[in-house]
Amino acid sequence: MSEKKKEPQLPDVIKKSYNDFLKSIDSFFYDAFQNIHNNGMFHSQIPVQTYETDSAFIIEAQLPGVKKEQIILDVYQSHVKIGVKQEEFMEEKNEVDKYVKQQFSSQVKERVIPLPFPVTQKDVKAKYQNGLLTIKVPNRRHVIDIE
Structure with missing residues (x-):
């Protein structure tokens, strides 16, 4: 029988922090590009x-x-x-x-x-x-x- 190698599991707190971090980056760029037309240069x-x-x-x-x-x-x-x-x-x-x-x-x-x-x-x-x-x-x- 082949043994399935288990991947290490991250604690839920770290997963949530990582996901929150990614969401904040997405939000930053989304908001920046949504409002770029308000900039006098554009x-x-x-x-x-x-x-x-x-x-x-x-x-x-x-x-x-x-x-x-x-x-x-x-x-x-x-x-x-x-x-x-x-x-x-x-x-x-x-x-x-x-x-x-x-x-x-x-x-x-x-x-x-x-x-x-x-x-x-x-x-x-x-x-x-x-x-x-x-x-x-x-x-x-x-x-x-x-x-």
């Missing part, structure tokens, strides 16, 4: 889709709830930068204690989109309608025939 990006037609390179940015005046569009030789500026002003007046409290906050979300060819600012056309910013750049790709 603002949510502006959703963008790019595609090409024969005549244009097109960038579409979804900006629901944004007013046209809030959009900042910069064109550089090899990329386009879309910015959305959000400003908030709050004022609280207390007539009884005779004080006024004012707060102002400003935030800019930005997204940089690389272009597949150089452009100038006059080449770029932009339109904003129903929360969709559409940027059109004339397609300057040259197809080279190979003999």
Whole structure:
């Protein structure tokens, strides 16, 4: 008969402590990654889709709830930068204690989109309608025939 080798058993107190330790590590990382978007370094990006037609390179940015005046569009030789500026002003007046409290906050979300060819600012056309910013750049790709 073969004898089954018994593995050493850990006391229940050590098992519980070990399991509690593992759970605390899991909880730490879970909580950290759940709240990472609240960190100023990790603002949510502006959703963008790019595609090409024969005549244009097109960038579409979804900006629901944004007013046209809030959009900042910069064109550089090899990329386009879309910015959305959000400003908030709050004022609280207390007539009884005779004080006024004012707060102002400003935030800019930005997204940089690389272009597949150089452009100038006059080449770029932009339109904003129903929360969709559409940027059109004339397609300057040259197809080279190979003999």
